Amino acid sequence: MQVILDRIRATLPAVNEDILGYITDILQTNKHDYTDIREVDDALRPIFEEIAHAELEQEEITQLCQFVCDQLKLETLSGHNGLSHEPKKLSTPVQIGHYSGSSVDTVSSALFNMNDRTFIKPNSETTTVSQKKLEKAEAKLREKQEKRARDGALNGDVKEQARLEDAVVSQATNKRLLAENENTDSTSKSYDVHIDNFDVSYGNKILILGSSLDLIYGRRYGFVGRNGLGKSTLLRVMANRSLVLPSHLRILHVEQEIEGSDTLALQSVLECDERRAALLNEEKELNRRLHSISDTSNQDSFISKRLTAIYGELEAIEADKAESRAAVILNGLGFTSEMQAMATKQFSGGWRMRLALARALFSKPDLLLLDEPTNMLDLKAIIWLENYLQTWKSTILVVSHDRTFLNTVATDILHLYAQKVESYRGNYDTFVSARTERLKNQQREYEAQKDYRDHIQVFIDRFRYNANRAAQVQSKLKLLEKLPILRPVEKEHEVHFRFPEPEPLNGTILQLDDVAFTYSKSNPMLLNNVNLSANLSSRICIMGENGSGKTTLLKLLVEELEPTRGQRHSHRNLALGYFTQHFVDQLPMNINSVEVLQAKFPGKTIEQYRTELGRFGITGDTALQSVMSLSGGQKCRLAFSLMCMKNPHILILDEPTNHLDMETIEALADAIKKFHGGIVLVSHDELLIKRVCTDAWLCRNGSVTALENGFEQYKKLIEAELQY
Known part of the structure; x- marks a missing residue:
């Protein structure tokens, strides 16, 4: 430890013994934790920057943090701490007020481990670091230690994480009705589903509490709600019969690909x-x-x-x-x-x-459970599936964030919100209207109750000390106690996305001239004679069936593939942002979102990383959760943050709406409309395409052609082929 202190003194001459004592206390408390450069950087960089007063470059501070980390590794391996174990004498009283913002454990450490810290000098001596800075750094360390204790599974213990991810359910069941149903003749058994008063939790998080679910045989239910609330978990516990369902009911859950x-x-x-x-x-x-x-x-x-x-x-x-x-x-x-x-x-x-x-x-099956079935389908397959499911005879429960699909298929909508499942008759548009009206009625009822309570309270306050009105006041008090608990209408948190503003570039900045491509010389050309261009005002949608070459075209644009023939031209300062749904699956699972950005784009401050994550709604504790614990939608937001770290001029988006809920898709559409750069989009989400795209390219039979009437022209073409 003495070597570390000497190096800090040599690098930062302005440091005094108070600060060195504080740093020693930090490193000695949990030495093994600080053999990781990220932990050392988080703990000491703010202190070093405050002492240096911008006299040191960030790289020099990084080198100092690295030296501290390396030295601690050596001391840990050698089994000693580098400090003399000879007791030190207290030359001045310990100023307990110095720890006014600290925890009891910190103060105890100062009082009972005197031989392991550098003593505090009299208060008359000035310090180069403010007390608030020290307290803020110490609070940050406590927060990290508490989080580490809560999230022990984040240290790579995958088995423990898997155990926590098991959903736990509880359910109130009517044994008499179940027995009657089991003993009934097969021709007269009911295929309706009634689940009363059930709870579902996931790890330490309660997803559904005291809710009920009724599915009438032959109806098609769309299941909607924000990402991460428990829709997919509910489908899984129904499929594995953790929730008690009639044994004669044949259930099939489409969740995983076949082997x-x-x-x-x-x-x-x-x-x-x-x-x-x-x-x-x-x-x-x-x-x-x-x-x-x-x-x-x-x-x-x-x-x-x-x-x-x-x-x-x-x-x-x-x-x-x-x-x-x-x-x-x-x-x-x-x-x-x-x-x-x-x-x-x-x-x-x-x-x-x-x-x-x-x-x-x-x-x-009698009950078909589908989880985002349109994610892996192109528009032609989606339209076919919509038509096929409209003739389905048994019950369907489908989780989907495709508004057009739900409007076409669903006869009812189930909405998961505030740990409850609410049922609405009709398709998605009908649900939106009914829910809006319900929220208005609830708000009016809340305001009326509040006015009534306020009226009673005014009477009580006015005559509280009037002996003649004592009986009336007591009556009003009892009436107030009997009124139901007043709860305001809960409104869902609004989602906002914001893409960074690119530097201006003039003219055509990305162009393909007579480009052809094949993955193998023995195969025919997948794309042939492609001539395309894009600039900062482009809003382009690429459409076509799966396998027609849409993703290949995007890879040619971002230079992941080289043209077999022809040329790609781009502005020398062009920065591209490329999002693909596969990025979500390739994210590292055992680190948090801040660390993901830090590993990919090192050299920035923690605040800068958190600002980038905040553009896409990853804020607060969510930014410090492991990627493994994030929902699919949250992982998509992290991928968006990674994409935007270079301030791209053109965003190239390959199926960006997969895993996103409807509110987030709307936020994405708003952000794209406000973005001052170009957009090249591959998507099957009809509403997103109509809202943001002004040009349409169709990939078909090896060629790429422009569609004058955009998405509507392509949809009519597909429907005509299906009818044929």
Whole structure:
């Protein structure tokens, strides 16, 4: 430790023994924690900057922090602290007032560990660091230590984190009704879902408290609410039956992609109909046994009867039409005839998710649970799915933030807010109108109750000391106590995004001239003769089916790919911001948002990193949570912050709305409209495209062409193809 103190004295001659004593106290309290350069930098940089008074460069302070960190590592390994263990004598009284803003533990440390700190000099001596600065730094250290104690799982203990992530549920059940339903004949059993007075918690966070859920068989429910409130968790606990549901109810939850194997895509869909597969296997086995019997017998008669029954069941479930039905579903979700004959292991994760959705649609469960089904689909597949689900006979509960999809599919809307699930009849637009009216009524009721209470209180205050009115005052007091608790209407926190303003650049700043591209010389050109340009006023949407080359075109624009033929031109000062949905999956999980920015763009202050995160709503404690604990929408916001660290002139956004709730999508649209740079957008969100884009490019058959009427022209083209 003496080596560290000598280095600090040499680098910062203005430092005095008070400050050195304080630094020693910091480092000695939790020495092992300060073998990490980030911890040392957070703790000591503010103190060093205050002492230096801008006389040192940031790089010199960084080097000093690194030296402290390296020296502590050496002392930790050698097993000593570098301080003399000879007791020191107290030359002056300890000024307890110096610790007026500190915790009891800090004061105790000063009183009972005198041999481990440099003593405080008399108050008459001036210091170069203000008391408020010291107290602020110490409060920051306490905050970090408390957070470390709360979030022990953030030190890489993935197993512990997984344990905390298990959802816990409790539920009030009516055993009599459950027993009656179980004992009822299968033809008269109810397929409605009634869950009364249930709670759902996730780790230490209560998501749903004392709520109820009613799903009427045959209705299609859209499930909406802000990111991170527990919508996906509720679907999971319903699917794994942590919440008690009727045992005869067949539930299917589409959440994860199927595992890749040698099974063909079409066969994979057919296999999910377990009843049909079991009947066909039994038929095959019985026919084998029938042909192996040498003479007629009772067994032969039994097999024949059983085969007759099997054929009857196969006919009842229309087994002969199963293959064509599976092919229709796969084709609607974008699988060509060639793709249907491919092994599932040959598909990417997005296509395997489509296979999982196809299997769910084919198997026709009593309760179908879908979590953001449109995320992996292009516009053509979304329109097909909307039409298909409108003919669905059983119950659907779908989490979605696609407003157009919910307006088309949903017959009811469930809204998760303030730990309650509220039900509304009608599609999403109807829900918005009904909720707005409900909030207005609640506000009027709140104001009327408040006025009534205030009126009573005025009477009480006026005649409280009037003996003639004592009985009336007591009556009013009792009346006031009996009134229900007055709670103001809770309004959802508004979401605001703000992109940084780019430096002005004139003219065309990004251009592709006669560009062609292929991933392999043996394959045909994916893109051919592409001529495009963009500037700071561009608002461009790129549309097309999956596999048409949209993402490849974006990669050519950002120079992740080199053109096979043709040229890319850009302004020498051009800065591009590129967002792709895969960035969310590639974020480091065991560090917090500030540290993510710090690792990618080092050399800035903590305040600068937090300012960038604040542009996209990551503020307060959220910025200090591990990325692992963030919701999908919060991870997207972090990815936006990373994208904007270079103050880009053009934002290139590949499906930015995946994982975002509707309020956040609206905030994104507002931020794009206010952004003074260019936009190139790939999205299937109809409302976002209509709000922000003025130009449309269509990727199809290897070419990129402009659409005069934009999104509407493309949608009509798709609908005409589906009808055909």
